[in-house]
Amino acid sequence: MSTLLQLKSISKSFGARHLFQDVSFIINNDEHVGVIGRNGAGKTTLFDIIMGKQEADDGTVTKSNNLHVAYLSQHDDFISEETAEDYIMRVSNVMSWEVRAKCAEFDIDERRLQKNICTLSGGYKMRCKLLGLSLQRADLLLLDEPSNYLDLDTILVLERFLQGFLGAFMMISHDQEFLRRTTDHILEIESGEAVKFNGNLDDYFEQKQMLQEQLAARAASLKERREETLRFIARFGAKATKAKQAQARLKQLGKMETVETKPIPVSAKIKIPPPAYCGKIALIIKDADLGYGSYRVLRNISFTVQRGDHIVITGANGLGKTTLLKSLAGAIPILKGTLDPGYEIRLAYYAQHVSEQLKPERTVLEELIHAKDIAITEQEAKTLAGALLFTKDDMNKKIKILSGGEKSRVALGCVLLKKVNLLLLDEPTSHLDFQTTEALAQALQAYAGAIIVVSHDRAFVRKISQKTIEIQPNGAAIIYPGTYDEYIWSLQRKLRR
Numbered sequence: 001m002s003t004l005l006q007l008k009s010i011s012k013s014f015g016a017r018h019l020f021q022d023v024s025f026i027i028n029n030d031e032h033v034g035v036i037g038r039n040g041a042g043k044t045t046l047f048d049i050i051m052g053k054q055e056a057d058d059g060t061v062t063k064s065n066n067l068h069v070a071y072l073s074q075h076d077d078f079i080s081e082e083t084a085e086d087y088i089m090r091v092s093n094v095m096s097w098e099v100r101a102k103c104a105e106f107d108i109d110e111r112r113l114q115k116n117i118c119t120l121s122g123g124y125k126m127r128c129k130l131l132g133l134s135l136q137r138a139d140l141l142l143l144d145e146p147s148n149y150l151d152l153d154t155i156l157v158l159e160r161f162l163q164g165f166l167g168a169f170m171m172i173s174h175d176q177e178f179l180r181r182t183t184d185h186i187l188e189i190e191s192g193e194a195v196k197f198n199g200n201l202d203d204y205f206e207q208k209q210m211l212q213e214q215l216a217a218r219a220a221s222l223k224e225r226r227e228e229t230l231r232f233i234a235r236f237g238a239k240a241t242k243a244k245q246a247q248a249r250l251k252q253l254g255k256m257e258t259v260e261t262k263p264i265p266v267s268a269k270i271k272i273p274p275p276a277y278c279g280k281i282a283l284i285i286k287d288a289d290l291g292y293g294s295y296r297v298l299r300n301i302s303f304t305v306q307r308g309d310h311i312v313i314t315g316a317n318g319l320g321k322t323t324l325l326k327s328l329a330g331a332i333p334i335l336k337g338t339l340d341p342g343y344e345i346r347l348a349y350y351a352q353h354v355s356e357q358l359k360p361e362r363t364v365l366e367e368l369i370h371a372k373d374i375a376i377t378e379q380e381a382k383t384l385a386g387a388l389l390f391t392k393d394d395m396n397k398k399i400k401i402l403s404g405g406e407k408s409r410v411a412l413g414c415v416l417l418k419k420v421n422l423l424l425l426d427e428p429t430s431h432l433d434f435q436t437t438e439a440l441a442q443a444l445q446a447y448a449g450a451i452i453v454v455s456h457d458r459a460f461v462r463k464i465s466q467k468t469i470e471i472q473p474n475g476a477a478i479i480y481p482g483t484y485d486e487y488i489w490s491l492q493r494k495l496r497r
Contacts, residue, residue: 001028004067004140004168005050007194010059012045019045021192023059027140027168034179034201035172037189038389038433039405043172046189047071047142050170070138072129074145084108084117084128092135099131106131106157107495121318123154130161141169147178148430151317152456152488156495174433176201177458270387270439273376275421275449279343282307282422282450283328288337290320290327296335297323299475307342307421310444310451312461312484315471321454324477325349325424328452347422350415352430355407360400364390364410367399371414381417387439388413388432405431421449429457458488 005027012020019042027033035043048054050061051071063069078087088099103113106127112120117128126146133141147155155178162169162182170187173179179186179201186197186204197204283305291297297320305311313321326332327339329349341347358367368381385395388409399407408431415423423444429437441463444451455461461484468480468487480487 001030002064003027004029004064006060006062007050008060008062010049010056010061012042012049012054012056018192020056020194023192023194025187025194025196027170029139029168030166031168031185032162032165032183033168033170033185033187033196034183035170035187035189036174036179036204036434039431040403041189042192043189044074044144046194047144047170047172050142064139067140068136068138069140069142070133070136072133072141072143072146074148076125076129078117078125080118082117083114084120084124085113087117088128088132088135091129091132094135098135102131102134105134106161107153121151121316122149123151123317126150126154127157130158134161139167141165141167141171143169143171143173145172145174147173147175147456149317149427150456152314152458152491153316153495155456156488156491160495174429174437175457175459176434176437177462180459270384270416270436270443271380272416272443272447273373273380273419275447276344276346276419278307278345278421278449280307281305281342282309282345283342284338284340285328285334286338286340288327288339289335290323290332291335292323292332297475298471298477301337301477303469303477303479305422305450305452308448308450310447310464310466311453311469312465312467313452313454313469313471313477314480314487316473319471319473320475321471322352322426324471325426325452325454326351329424341422345422346418346420347424348415348418348420349424349426350412350428351426354415355404355411358399358407358410358414360398362399363396364399364402364406365395367410368413368417372417373419375419376417381413384413384417387436389436416443423447423449423451423453425451425453425455427455428453429455429460458484 003026008024010020010023011018023046035046037043045054049056051069077091079090082090085096085099089096092099100113103109108124108127108131112124117125120128146158150158159178159181162171171183183200185199186201188195188197188204188208197207199207281304286302288301289296289299290301301324313324315321323332327334329347331349331351362370364385365382368385369378372381382395390409399410402410412428415425429440432440437457437460441460444464451464453461453464465484468484469477470480470487471477
């Protein structure tokens with residue numbers, strides 16, 4: 001094992017905000033490291049410092065001789081009118097035959113290889129980026145949220161690539177299942193510090209809990225010794241026979257170490273208001289064509305949603321999952337067929353771009369209060385805001401100054417506060433950390449109303465789904481007969497062929 005990268009005493013501030021303080025860690029040549037932490041903790045900034053895009057205020061970044069680092073950012077670096085093959089050749093500096101020799105590994109066919117890369121679906125854009133990355137023959141990969149918004153097929157392709165990667169990588173991700181299956185170390189960025197843990201995500205959670213318990217026990221022991229010393233000084237400090245001993249203990253007290261215990265960050269429990277009464281059937285869609293104007297995305301869609309059904313919509317990106325949700329929500333009209341909500345059905349729809357509908361001059365709390373059901377109290381709105389990572393000060397911030405992720409969390413809160421009996425959710429976990437995703441999953445699992453969700457977070461979906469509807473390339477939607485885990489297994493089996 002040899003060291004590829006060493007960060008020593010790295011500090012970085014933006015104005016009065018200290019992002020990193022004395023951060024040090026080592027990356028060895030065969031380590032697959034998941035980088036975790038809340039949004040805004042500094043994960044992407046850390047990558048920028050390693051790549052030399054930003055300078056640290058203090059500290060050093062030392063790289064091994066001839067280290068080749070390849071970086072997969074969240075943002076595309078495509079050139080207009082560039083074909084997929086041209087892009088791969090440009091970023092990897094290889095010949096066409098080398099690109100074609102590895103295409104099958106990423107399930108990229110000739111037709112897609114010759115298309116303008118900007119016109120490909122998000123999943124195939126990522127496959128092209130991965131292929132270009134693999135051809136660079138880097139010693140160390142830096143991957144920033146590579147699984148965001150990818151369909152399951154592409155996530156599994158990415159997963160297989162990383163599992164077989166012989167070099168080292170550091171990968172920022174909030175996807176628990178993805179991290180669990182691809183990494184053997186965890187680098188936690190928290191409160192300006194970085195701590196590296198051996199093992200995968202499950203090992204990290206176990207070690208984190210154990211470390212916290214050890215620190216708490218040490219802190220309790222020191223507190224007891226400190227209090228005992230203070231009692232002795234208070235009792236004997238004025239007595240001549242004990243004065244020297246009391247002074248010695250006072251000096252000892254000043255030298256006594258202190259242990260700072262930080263609570264493991266667990267988000268508050270999310271409480272979804274109980275759904276209003278409704279009939280047995282939540283929704284029926286029959287012989288429906290869905291799409292935009294004359295363009296039909298989905299054809300002859302028929303299924304029934306029962307009261308309390310928890311359904312996940314699956315399928316490759318670009319096949320119409322979001323179109324289906326929009327149609328069910330009434331955001332776009334159906335082109336043919338019927339769509340009938342059940343008795344007393346009220347629905348709420350969380351879309352990927354619903355945050356754009358928020359009122360910019362309102363505060364976070366004002367927006368949540370405005371959106372809540374009349375039976376929900378202001379305190380319940382505040383509690384949900386806290387569960388979605390908004391501090392007391394954050395609640396008074398205006399929408400217009402929030403980041404994109406913060407706006408999305410406000411929009412999600414607005415949907416959850418409505419006392420509805422049918423929730424339509426399109427990628428609800430995209431801007432949530434582990435703990436908040438887990439809290440949302442538990443809340444939805446216990447929710448008595450019907451849920452239809454589009455999500456590629458396997459750990460999240462596994463907890464809440466009871467039925468799976470798969471969108472197929474021919475525009476059909478079928479109810480998958482098995483469990484969600486069996487559906488994942490079927491996709492993995494196709495990739496192994």
